[in-house]
Amino acid sequence: MRKELKSFIKHTRLAYNIYYVLGSLGLRVLKYIVRTDSQLILFVSYSGKKYEDSPRVIFESMLFDERFKNYRLVWAFEEPANFNVERARKVKIDTLQYFLIALKARCWITNVAMERGLSFKGRRTFYFNTWHGSPIKKIGSDVNIENGAFQTNLKQFPLDVMLAQSEYDAAIYRRVFNLPAHVVKIEGFPRNDYLLNYEKNKLGQIRTALKIPANKKVILYAPTFREYVADADGNYLMTPPLDLMSCEQKLSNDYVILIKAHSAIGQSLKLKNNGFVYDVSDYTDLNELLIISDILISDYSSIFFDYSLLRRPMICFGYDYYEFIEKRGCYIDLKREFSESFVESEEELIRLLLTMDYERLIKQSEKIQEKFVQCTKNATCNSLRIIWDNIK
Incomplete structure (x- = not known):
């Protein structure tokens, strides 16, 4: 039933619009009640379907980085029981608990989006998006929704940093996600450091x-x-x-x-x-x-x-x-x-x-x-530095 409801909201524009307005309003009110936890970091990979990609690389590097030793790390999954993640708490995505943790978190790290089709962000949340690949097929506002593709109502994504591999993908991200130039940083993708080493x-x-x-x-x-x-x-x-x-x-x-x-x-x-x-x-x-x-x-x-x-x-x-x-x-x-x-x-x-x-x-x-592809071979280290400089 839960899966069918999500599919209905995703593929029925009226239902999504109602979900977007009511959900976004509720969370924007709630964020003034929920206090930021200055040492809480929330991770999501592929909308909670996976434990992989650049968020995983950053997470596993944090485990051995003294700067983050006192931080509480949380992973959100569609099915938390299916994933064994050491030294991290797990939460089921799209639950009230998930949204409360998202509002409390000092930092979001994801390769897709945290907002689940809504418009909200914690008062002091630093939003770090690695994305999941330099695009070949059209993405974001360039996608034709008449062919079944989902497109959020967000007009500007509240990202603080988005990673790119070159000016090619950086230019696309700035346009389709309506991002200021300084938000998109050409540092490479942490997941690709492994391929070079x-x-x-x-x-x-x-x-x-x-x-x-x-x-x-x-x-x-x-x-x-x-x-x-x-x-x-x-x-x-x-x-x-x-x-x-x-x-x-x-x-x-x-x-x-x-x-x-x-x-x-x-x-x-x-x-x-x-x-x-x-x-x-x-x-x-x-x-x-x-x-x-x-x-x-x-x-x-x-x-x-x-x-x-x-x-x-x-x-x-x-x-x-x-x-x-x-x-x-x-x-x-x-x-x-x-x-x-x-x-x-x-x-x-x-x-x-x-x-x-x-x-x-x-x-x-x-x-x-x-x-x-412009790769520095140090995307993971550079990502950790950027995150630390902004949440310490």
């Missing part, structure tokens, strides 16, 4: 844990979601035109394929790991999947920019490219940026994998990284 011996450990044969190359397929492809309950579906049995017959001598569904996908893929296909949708550390992968296949996802830091081959599988451009839209011309590896069908994809010129695709990845 991982230990090589981890590769074998991760592959062994996933039972990946040592003699096989790893393909990671990680597409984004389509808000206009959903079931009757509003759950986004993953429906790429791939015949996995055919792929196995043609590729399994050399490859295995890891399939990672987007966090917004509402239903299990119901795939069985068979030695060629591995469903890693619930794998908690995306970076570990990235570093063991020899090739990335995606479509309109920001994962391309993260993976480009590894300077390995990337393939853009745009099987519904023109439909996606019409219904959601992209900020870059993917056919141009992926001129060496843009494919639109399973046949083209398999042919490319069997005849791939690795060096050409590596050079393409290098160009993409140099154009769209």
Whole structure:
């Protein structure tokens, strides 16, 4: 019932407007009653669905940072019992307890939004947003809500800091979230520090844990979601035109394929790991999947920019490219940026994998990284410094 109600509010504009007005008003009144806890920090990742990404990196770094030893750290989840987070309190998101903690917190750290579609912020809350990837598909006020995408009524997001990887994404964030220039800081994403400084011996450990044969190359397929492809309950579906049995017959001598569904996908893929296909949708550390992968296949996802830091081959599988451009839209011309590896069908994809010129695709990845990603390698340290300077 709870899930159905949330879906109804999210996808019915009148219901959302009522929720927004009444909820925002109530919380704005309540914030003058609730006192700020100067040593409380609240974390949310992917709307409470996950314990990962840059908020997790910042949290785990705080645990070993003397500056934060006296702070109380709280994580909000949709299902708190499903997550084991050491040295942190857990709270169920979208409950009264969640909103009270949010109002009390001295600091919010998230990669999406804390407000749950409402407009509120604690009186002394420092709002630190890492975001969850430099956008390829349109976001924020650029999204066409007629195609099923949710868009908040907020006209200006009350962020104190938002992280970006380059001027490319910084300019987008300033415009679509109506942010002052000084709020967006080009420091890189904390989650990507690992990609630039991982230990090589981890590769074998991760592959062994996933039972990946040592003699096989790893393909990671990680597409984004389509808000206009959903079931009757509003759950986004993953429906790429791939015949996995055919792929196995043609590729399994050399490859295995890891399939990672987007966090917004509402239903299990119901795939069985068979030695060629591995469903890693619930794998908690995306970076570990990235570093063991020899090739990335995606479509309109920001994962391309993260993976480009590894300077390995990337393939853009745009099987519904023109439909996606019409219904959601992209900020870059993917056919141009992926001129060496843009494919639109399973046949083209398999042919490319069997005849791939690795060096050409590596050079393409290098160009993409140099154009769209500016990384300092110290995003985590810089984030901790910014947070500390503003809440101490």
